Amino acid sequence: MVRALFWTLVYHLEPEKWGELARFEPIHPSLVEALPSGLDTAVDVGAGSGRLTAHLAARCRRVTAIEPSWGLLALLARRLPQVSPVAGWAEALPVGDHWAQLTASCAAFGPDPAVLAELRRVTAPGGLIALISPESPDWFEAHGWQRMTAPAIPAPDHPAWIDEFFGPLDPPHELLTLRVES
Numbered sequence: 001m002v003r004a005l006f007w008t009l010v011y012h013l014e015p016e017k018w019g020e021l022a023r024f025e026p027i028h029p030s031l032v033e034a035l036p037s038g039l040d041t042a043v044d045v046g047a048g049s050g051r052l053t054a055h056l057a058a059r060c061r062r063v064t065a066i067e068p069s070w071g072l073l074a075l076l077a078r079r080l081p082q083v084s085p086v087a088g089w090a091e092a093l094p095v096g097d098h099w100a101q102l103t104a105s106c107a108a109f110g111p112d113p114a115v116l117a118e119l120r121r122v123t124a125p126g127g128l129i130a131l132i133s134p135e136s137p138d139w140f141e142a143h144g145w146q147r148m149t150a151p152a153i154p155a156p157d158h159p160a161w162i163d164e165f166f167g168p169l170d171p172p173h174e175l176l177t178l179r180v181e182s
């Protein structure tokens with residue numbers, strides 16, 4: 001509870017601090033390579049300051065980034081002007097049914113039934129839902145999701161205050177995917 005509150009306060013009150021942390025916790029390159037490319041539409045749910053969104057923007061023509069923190073959304077919009085930033089929550093995504101060929105998220109959710117229903121709703125038939133380092137990865141694997149685990153790599157050199165404020169860094173290195181039925 002206290003941990004969840006800490007992170008929520010960071011996202012909403014200290015978005016730049018999160019942006020700095022994310023900069024030094026890059027997504028493992030093999031997970032990025034495993035994502036589809038050349039797509040028309042992708043959505044990033046809980047996009048933060050755009051760590052995953054930047055990769056989606058390089059692989060997909062139209063990317064919508066959904067994020068409830070205005071501060072993080074403003075950082076993302078400055079960094080990625082080609083992306084459509086939208087304020088919103090995963091439990092009621094501001095995206096039309098079946099809009100996204102790729103529905104992705106990084107380090108934002110676990111197996112919450114309301115969120116999973118929304119991820120399916122916005123994903124096109126035959127499209128892919130891709131969650132990077134979700135909470136409870138074992139649950140996803142046990143429910144038929146494909147799991148890819150890359151070797152953990154140490155965080156790049158970074159300022160000492162980041163460890164002092166957030167604790168040890170842990171760059172995302174797991175990918176869980178589910179193909180939505182055509």
Ligand SMILES: C[S@@+](CC[C@H](N)C(=O)[O-])C[C@H]1O[C@@H](n2cnc3c(N)ncnc32)[C@H](O)[C@@H]1O
Binds near residue numbers: 011045051106
């Ligand atoms: C650990 S950060 C990850 C941010 C970004 N995906 C990244 O990888 O850098 C978690 C993000 O999920 C967002 N978030 C938390 N609860 C959410 C919800 N219910 N709906 C949408 N986003 C949410 C937070 O505001 C935060 O930006």
